Amino acid sequence: MxxxxxxxxxxxxxxxxxxxxxxxxxxxxxxxxxxxxxxxxxxxxxDKKGLLQAVIDQLDAEILVRMRAARERAATPWQGLLDESIAYLEMALEPEIQRIMLLDGPAVLGDPSRWPNQSACLRATAQTIEELIEAGTIRSVDAEAAARLLNGAALNAALWIAAADDPPAVLAKAVEAFRRLAEGLLKMEP
CATH class of the missing domain: 1.10.10.60 (Homeodomain-like)
Incomplete structure (x- = not known):
């Protein structure tokens, strides 16, 4: 009940x-x-704020499933890392995610990088980075630092997309810049 x-x-x-x-x-x-x-x-x-947090938790769980699916469809672990982040950026075009997660959520609940769901996402990204280092795909780097920087870039890009006057145009710019940023971790050019 x-x-x-x-x-x-x-x-x-x-x-x-x-x-x-x-x-x-x-x-x-x-x-x-x-x-x-x-x-x-x-x-x-x-209260209403607690209900917003519950809605965001539900949306976040759905977003994570969709990101994981994008990663699992990729041909390589490296491409999976990129695809997962790009899927997140693409979801910033969806009106429900824009309004609840990226506009109202931060305004009411504060900095999204401090939301409880971020720690699980960071751990997963750090683990992927560690695996890519071990496989020789990316340079040796502190996995947590790289995960925080990549996740922070994706989050800030999503916030930018959601607040933009022309979100699809901003998405294209953000995806290109994110790819270039992430490729800086590679041992060799893609």
């Missing part, structure tokens, strides 16, 4: 945040859509 209630509220909030944005959405919107009371919202999420 608790999971069903939480699920209804998250679905309702996700819809409202995507359509209206965080500031224009009200707790009454969520509870009416979900057929629940404000008490249920307070009990499960504390």
């Amino acid at each position: 608790v999971e069903e209630t939480r699920g209804k509220l998250v679905r309702a909030a996700r819809k409202a945040f995507a359509e209206k944005g965080y500031a224009a959405s009200s707790m009454d919107d969520f509870t009416a859509e979900a057929g629940l009371t404000r008490g249920a919202l307070y009990h499960n999420f504390g």
Whole structure:
């Protein structure tokens, strides 16, 4: 019953945040859509900000699955690292991700690089970098530092894309620059 209630509220909030944005959405919107009371919202999420965090956690889990799929389709581990990051940048064109994850999320919850989900992403990138170093694909470098720099570049590029007047044009610039930045790690030119 608790999971069903939480699920209804998250679905309702996700819809409202995507359509209206965080500031224009009200707790009454969520509870009416979900057929629940404000008490249920307070009990499960504390407040509107807690509900936004739950929506972002759900979206982030979906994004990670899509990024992992892009990596797994790649012909090589190096290409997988690039494809995974580029998939993330491409998702910055999607209205729901733009508004909730890249515009409202940082405005309400603060710096996305400090969100709890970032540590898992950093660990995965660092592990991939370590494997690429061991395979001789990239130069010897501190894996955590390289992971933080690549992930930071991708995150900032996604924020730039989401806030741009012409997101597709910015995506093309960001992808090209990201590739060049990442290729600096290679032992040889691609």
